[in-house]
Amino acid sequence: MVAHATAASGTGAAEEFEELRPLLFSISYRILGSVGEAEDAVQEARLRYETSPARPESAKACLSAVVSRISIDVLRSARVRREEYVGPWFPEPLLTDPYQDPERSAELSDSLSMAALLPLERLSPLERAVFVLREVFAFGFPEIASAVDRSEAACRRLAVRARRHMDAGRPRFEADRREREELARRFLDAFREGDVDGLRELLAADVAMVGDSGGKAPQWKPAFHGAGDVSRVLGVIVLSYARIGGVMEPRAVNGQPGAIFRDREGRVINAWALDVVDGRIQTIRSVLNPDKLGHLGPVADTWAILREANQGPSRHTFGTPEPEQENRT
Structure with missing residues (x-):
């Protein structure tokens, strides 16, 4: 040089x-x-x-x-x-x-x-x-x-x-990027609609759902395995987001299909990254640690959100982002 x-x-x-x-x-x-x-x-x-x-x-x-x-x-x-x-x-x-x-x-x-x-x-x-x-x-x-x-x-x-x-440990991905994105779109649409059966159909039999909270956000346990357990967890999450008026933004996260979840005020709750292999969702990685979300926008108080979600029946419709919310990131 x-x-x-x-x-x-x-x-x-x-x-x-x-x-x-x-x-x-x-x-x-x-x-x-x-x-x-x-x-x-x-x-x-x-x-x-x-x-x-x-x-x-x-x-x-x-x-x-x-x-x-x-x-x-x-x-x-x-x-x-x-x-x-x-x-x-x-x-x-x-x-x-x-x-x-x-x-x-x-x-x-x-x-x-x-x-x-x-x-x-x-x-x-x-x-x-x-x-x-x-x-x-x-x-x-x-x-x-x-x-x-x-x-x-x-x-x-x-x-x-x-x-x-x-x-x-080299990852495998769906060879056709468009097929990967289409399957992820169907998965996120099913989540938004609360279609738990539709979600389960798109999960690999040995799917894993793993969360990174760093001990700073509510989390049942670090990981769930198998289509049965993961679909049940997704069903609970769907109801929780409906109760708080949550908003899901489908986004590319680290170059792969994913989503950012926000509360009704637009504050970031968590981020998902989806691995698609052989036409199924193989892994759902969820980042909940607030220290890792601040660059995406204001971060929600997830403990307060959990308390609200546990208060009773859904009072809100699970939402999609308004244009101005999509532009916040």
Whole structure:
């Protein structure tokens, strides 16, 4: 990464950074699994870049290296917190990936899914960064070596180890994205209509419904398994949302079909991400931890919502979002 003598600060550097910001966020988010931490890492990379005394030969290579190193350091400190986390840990839900290469949009969306990000938790911070840069963004090993401050040979070994770990947990998705989205639409329509039998028909026999509350939101238990148990839970949730006048927004969550649930005031209750495999809903991942929802808008008091939902018969119609509510995210 050869630097020229001209200063990196100024209008030119700022423009270069803004062009690369979406890519930098996408790299950092995949390494960290946190929207807030990724945004902080990108901002720190900007400060370092714009105050550098020299302009690099490649702004993309330089900034990708800087944000990767910052993200690795953040992840090292975050791993202790995640080991102490209460219940299942999921990445913070992301509604859109700001970086999209049109030729690789489907591949990039799948790499963003919670099913793809969760196996990354098994990797060391260095392995995770190397895997993301190589397998997701197709960086060359010379660029990766510069980014993680290791030799090319060491990076190749890290990539092999990471790929071996990841292959064991690589997610399967419906091959046809349109079929996946259509099945998810039918599932969410059945939920909105309170059609529990319709919901059950769309569930895989071994479906799992898993929640990440971090101990900070009401939750019966972290996971339910099997179409029978999951459909019964969904039936209770349908009634609860009807009682509180809840609103469901079908959205792409981490590049996969999903939904954001709000109370009647538009405050966020939780987010769902759906995995579709072999024409059925295979996994429902629900993020309830309020600390992970704040970037989606004002967050509801879920304990108060639970008390209201338990007060008696439904007094409201389960809703769909008004246009202005959809635009809040």
